[in-house]
Amino acid sequence: MTTVRKDLILSQSAFSHVVDVDVSQIDIAQWLFSLPDAEYQRCAPPDHIAAGATWTDDGRRMSINVEMIGTGLVVQHYVGEVTDPQYCKMVSISDVFTPHGRTKVQVIWELSAKGLPDGRTEYTNAVTSHPTDDFLAFIEKNGLTFEQAARDRQAASGDHNRRETPLFAESIARAARAKLTA
Numbered sequence: 001m002t003t004v005r006k007d008l009i010l011s012q013s014a015f016s017h018v019v020d021v022d023v024s025q026i027d028i029a030q031w032l033f034s035l036p037d038a039e040y041q042r043c044a045p046p047d048h049i050a051a052g053a054t055w056t057d058d059g060r061r062m063s064i065n066v067e068m069i070g071t072g073l074v075v076q077h078y079v080g081e082v083t084d085p086q087y088c089k090m091v092s093i094s095d096v097f098t099p100h101g102r103t104k105v106q107v108i109w110e111l112s113a114k115g116l117p118d119g120r121t122e123y124t125n126a127v128t129s130h131p132t133d134d135f136l137a138f139i140e141k142n143g144l145t146f147e148q149a150a151r152d153r154q155a156a157s158g159d160h161n162r163r164e165t166p167l168f169a170e171s172i173a174r175a176a177r178a179k180l181t182a
Helices: 028-033 037-042 133-141 146-181
Strands: 011-019 048-055 061-069 072-083 087-098 101-115 121-131
Touching (some): 011 146, 028 061, 028 146, 037 146, 072 101, 121 133, 121 146
Antiparallel strands (some): 011 121, 048 061, 072 087, 087 101
16 A cells, blocks of 8 residues: 655646637546547657556546656556546556656646636646655665655656646647637
8 A cells, every 4th residue: 555645745836828718618627538649748748658548447537647757757647536627636646667766656736727817728737746655765775865856856847847838738729629610
């Protein structure tokens, strides 16, 4: 059983991007769970490697994402806790493969859309990571302090999120426009 240390934050970032689509046309959940693999890859090249959608054993929607975050290959197993058109909260116990071995972290990914008075939409991509007990043992075994690991993860994750947010936002906007013309 994986124990998540919610009292510790490994990394946290949120970035926003405005798109020229009305919020009423945005459906983040529809986009997320029908996102083609190649489109996912275009949303953070070369970091994004693969994506797909599936279900948990108990019937909840799930997004599987494979990506590089810094020097770690991360396999995200995002389970949809909230999957609404303008807000999704996805939670993953993610496998992280590093040059020093494999460990696990919890990642909370929040995707949200807020309507602006001018008919455009502000998309926000927020990512928070918490260590697991496995991760804390892993860094101790490798001679790192939590502060060092958090600093490194914050730099890598923040940079990744900063680059993917506008590309996710524009992809969501394209999906909304395509739905209108269909």
